[in-house]
Amino acid sequence: MNFREERITITHTADEYDKYLNAVVPPVFLNSLHLYDRFEDYLDAAENPCQEGKFVYGRDGNPTVHILERKIAKLEHGTRAVVFASGMGAAAAAIMATCVSGSHVVCMRDVYQPVKRFLNNFCIPRFGMKVTYVSGNDLDEVEAAMKQPNTSLMILESPATFVFRVVDLEAVTKLAHKYGVKTYIDNTCLTPLFQKPLDMGIDIVMHTMSKYIGGHSDIIGGVLTSKDEELMCRLITTVREWYASILGPMEAWLAIRGLRTLPVRVKEHQRIGLEVARYLEKQPKVKRVYYTGLESHPQAELIKKQQKGHTSLMSLELDASPEEAVKFINRLHLFGKGCSWGGYESLAIAPLYRAEQEELHFLQADRGLIRLYCGLEGSESLIDDLDRAFAGM
Ligand SMILES: *Cc1c(COP(=O)(O)O)cnc(C)c1O
Numbered sequence: 001m002n003f004r005e006e007r008i009t010i011t012h013t014a015d016e017y018d019k020y021l022n023a024v025v026p027p028v029f030l031n032s033l034h035l036y037d038r039f040e041d042y043l044d045a046a047e048n049p050c051q052e053g054k055f056v057y058g059r060d061g062n063p064t065v066h067i068l069e070r071k072i073a074k075l076e077h078g079t080r081a082v083v084f085a086s087g088m089g090a091a092a093a094a095i096m097a098t099c100v101s102g103s104h105v106v107c108m109r110d111v112y113q114p115v116k117r118f119l120n121n122f123c124i125p126r127f128g129m130k131v132t133y134v135s136g137n138d139l140d141e142v143e144a145a146m147k148q149p150n151t152s153l154m155i156l157e158s159p160a161t162f163v164f165r166v167v168d169l170e171a172v173t174k175l176a177h178k179y180g181v182k183t184y185i186d187n188t189c190l191t192p193l194f195q196k197p198l199d200m201g202i203d204i205v206m207h208t209m210s211k212y213i214g215g216h217s218d219i220i221g222g223v224l225t226s227k228d229e230e231l232m233c234r235l236i237t238t239v240r241e242w243y244a245s246i247l248g249p250m251e252a253w254l255a256i257r258g259l260r261t262l263p264v265r266v267k268e269h270q271r272i273g274l275e276v277a278r279y280l281e282k283q284p285k286v287k288r289v290y291y292t293g294l295e296s297h298p299q300a301e302l303i304k305k306q307q308k309g310h311t312s313l314m315s316l317e318l319d320a321s322p323e324e325a326v327k328f329i330n331r332l333h334l335f336g337k338g339c340s341w342g343g344y345e346s347l348a349i350a351p352l353y354r355a356e357q358e359e360l361h362f363l364q365a366d367r368g369l370i371r372l373y374c375g376l377e378g379s380e381s382l383i384d385d386l387d388r389a390f391a392g393m
Pocket residue numbers: 086087088089112186188189208209210211220221222340
């Protein structure tokens with residue numbers, strides 16, 4: 001992958017804003033409002049959102065934020081991107097914009113946990129919504145769920161965390177469109193560089209920019225991208241305005257800086273991820289490695305068809321108890337123990353250690369599952385660190 005088109009997009013999209021006083025990097029517009037010479041021009045801008053180059057108030061839009069939006073929209077092959085103060089802000093806005101009270105949502109079982117909590121603990125009890133969880137791989141199951149009345153939205157994540165299952169995005173979107181259901185995917189894991197879901201028919205793509213896009217563990221942010229102008233301009237932007245969840249200009253500027261090195265970083269993360277996964281697969285104390293880059297992945301063919309590359313996230317199961325898995329994690333020095341991922345630092349956690357039996361059964365995963373995030377310290381150092389942890393078993 002040389003990302004020829006993407007590298008140009010990253011630097012030259014929204015150039016007319018970028019070239020402020022010929023500065024080589026776009027400025028941070030730290031202003032809460034924009035002034036107009038005539039009241040009528042102000043009214044026109046205020047009453048017709050989404051007009052290019054017109055800004056009114058910082059809760060609705062900001063020039064630095066919009067530079068970022070235009071770059072991401074183009075990278076993702078969409079027409080419009082809307083950025084949020086966090087990935088969850090973006091996810092919640094997509095659900096609020098596509099559903100009404102009583103709506104039915106079809107959701108993959110292994111999507112990002114807080115999204116499920118938002119559905120289960122908020123949307124269902126407060127708005128009388130219904131949710132059917134599916135694996136995403138059984139198309140008959142997906143179709144049966146979509147036939148239920150008031151189905152508005154299908155929530156996808158591919159590859160999904162924990163066991164890195166992938167879903168046939170073209171097949172699922174084809175079904176969804178047959179039933180008039182909008183499709184949403186969390187594409188964070190692969191970035192706009194390694195997977196382009198809009199090209200496969202998905203309606204809304206979400207990324208948290210807190211991970212690879214920001215890339216330096218220093219911002220929280222999210223983004224939704226689509227080709228549906230009506231949805232983005234009338235609904236999603238309005239939800240962002242009312243929920244007051246726009247990204248700050250400083251964070252937008254940091255995300256733009258992150259984008260500049262994204263092609264270089266994801267390639268290196270992929271290289272390191274592959275080496276670590278291949279090493280893990282050979283370890284006698286490892287029962288299973290879950291990684292989309294391995295030839296042994298049960299869906300290798302589908303992965304090759306729809307992904308252009310791989311994340312540096314993976315999971316493994318040791319031939320040991322969950323308690324021993326925790327001891328293994330604690331013997332690692334280079335892998336920090338913490339949530340999140342996407343920055344320079346490698347991380348290791350047991351994300352399901354405290355999960356209930358019911359949840360484990362639901363996810364078909366083990367309590368001792370270890371998730372590794374490979375940062376940029378280098379595969380040799382990471383493998384040395386893992387070697388030491390295995391030696392202590
Ligand atoms: C972190 C994460 C989110 C949530 O993003 P925030 O910016 O923390 O709100 C959503 N999806 C995935 C896959 C994530 O890893």
